[in-house]
Amino acid sequence: MASRLKDSAGSGRPFPRSGTWGQPGRVECSIVFGGVFTLLATVWLAQKYEQVWTSWQGEVSEVIFVDPHTVNITRLESAVELGAVCLDGSPPAYYLDRGFGKGADNWLIHFEGGGWCRTAEECLNRAFTQLGSSRYMADEIYMGGILSSDPAVNRDFYDWNRVRFKYCDGGSFFGEVEEVVTVKQSLKNRYSERSAPVYYRGMRIWKAVMNDLLSKGMANAKQGFLTGCSAGGLASFLHCDLFKDLMPEGAKVKCMSDAGFFLHIPDISGAPTIETFYRDVVKLQNITPNLPKECTSSRDPAHCFFATYLLPLIKTPFFVLNPGYDNWQFYNVLVPGKADPAGEWEGCKKNLSHCTENQKTTVQGFRTELLKQLDNLVNEVSENPGNGAFINSCYAHCQLELDWSFSGNDGPKIEGKSIGQAVGEWYKGVKSQTLIDCPFPCNPTCSS
Known part of the structure; x- marks a missing residue:
């Protein structure tokens, strides 16, 4: 079977398939053929994958091996005239795998992750990658995990209409700036500069793609499920009730965030690194007008970009999937490089057993702070008793998009239950799902 491997700062560093949860592992593959078959295999593989490199506080890579069942991209050209465009002005995009049978009238929308850009220069950098332009996105991909069409992997949603919503605005699909900003940038190690227009139109992208999907059958949906990973997981918090409002009256609608619960905490030096970062993003992309008034009326708008303040306001049933030890947050929120100039935390961040x-x-x-900020949800005393959670003790980030971590026999489990099983039972309402793991390193399934 084809596989999808991803290692990224914002779009979701996956679990290692070898090694331990305390040490993010390497996935290494080798295919050995004899004689002429080696050459033929090499040529075939070279034609069958695309590798993209970009960056945001770290290196992001995506390797897509084309599966016999691949999904083609839809670049929404009609959105351009509405100003609903990626950072570089190209059309927004998504991958839609059509539902069938009993799932033909059900829709699962998954926001892709990829961090954020806090300055015009950072956004310009993204405009030359798939995180800021649909020009760099693959024409076809394999969709795994909760987006898989394989019932052995995705037993509850395999036959639904499944959409991977590409992320190209740098603001969790929530910005809105009418003005087109021309950004100039000096190129490193070159005696030149580049200049290009940059667009901050995340909310328009959301509306344009939703309208397109409504015209393709979502307007008649019987069930809807909004999910997202990392920055896309934050987008799930931000857009959940908006998604519910788009669905037909009587439709069953729920939402979920995967690794999108970024903690509102200072870093180890005491500096408000993530708060300052979010404040810059909110200001740059004019996000404040789109944030819930119930929050911004009493708080700094930057605070209202944190899930901990959004969750109590969400009326739609919500499921929080998060590792208790989010490795992306360890590198970027808790111990960013500037907070550890001597590098005393490098060994610990690479392997928690070395702390x-x-x-x-x-x-x-x-982990304690994560559970504290989730307290109302975990203890089921929130205004929405339909909420749920799956907080394992793995050192990981996103967990929904890979087959094995979502539902594999060797994937992470709590009380013997996989993520896929817990999410499916919660969505179907089989029973309440609030699964909280014991502290690291107690869970042996985190070393698969």
Whole structure:
């Protein structure tokens, strides 16, 4: 079977298939053929994958191996005249795998992740990658995990209409700036500069793609499920009730975030790194007018970009999937490079088993704070008793998009239950699902 491998700062660093959860592993493959078959296989593989490199506080890579069942991209050209465009002005895009049978009238929309850009220069950099332009997106991909069409992988949603919503605005699909900003940038190691227009139109992208999907059958949906990974997981919090409002009256609608619960905490030096970062994003992309008034009327708008303040306001049933030890947050929120100039945390961040006793206390404190901020949800005393959670003790980031981590026999489990099983039972209402793992390193399934 074809596989999809992804290692990324914002779009979701996957679990290692070898090694331990304390040490993000390497996925290494080798295909050996004899004689002429080696050459033929090499040529075939070269034609069958696309590798894209971009960056946001780290290196992002995406390798897509084409599966016999691939899904073609839809670049929504009609959105351009509405101003609903990616950072570079190209049309927004998505991959739609049509539902069939009993799932033909059900829709699952999944926001892709990929971090954010806080300055015009950072956004310009993204405009030359798939995180800011549909020109760099693959024409066809294999969709795994909760987007898979294989019932052995995705037993509850395999026959639904499944949409992978490509992320190209840098603001969790929530920005709105009418003005087109021309950005100039000096190129490193070159005696030149580049200049290009940059568009901040995330909310328009959301509306344009939703309208297109409504015209393709979503207007008659019987069930809807909005999900997302990382920055896309934050987008699920931001757009959940908006999605519910688009669905037909009487439709069953729920939402979920995968690794989108970014903690509102200072870094180890005491600096408000992530808060300052979000404040810059919110200001740059004029996000404040789109944030819930119930939040911005009493808080700094930057705070209202955190899930901890959004979740209590969401009326639609919501499921939070998050690792108790989010490795992306460890690198970018808890211990960013500037907070550790001597590099004392490098070993700990690479492998939690290598943490000092003091570092272990900080690491466990991160999980404690996550559970504290999720307290109303976890204890089911929120205004929405239909909420749920799956908080494992793995050192990981996104967990929905890979077959094995979503539902594989060797994937992470809590009380013997896989992520796919827990999410499916929660969505169907079989029973309440609030699964909280024991502290690291107690869970052996986190070392698969």
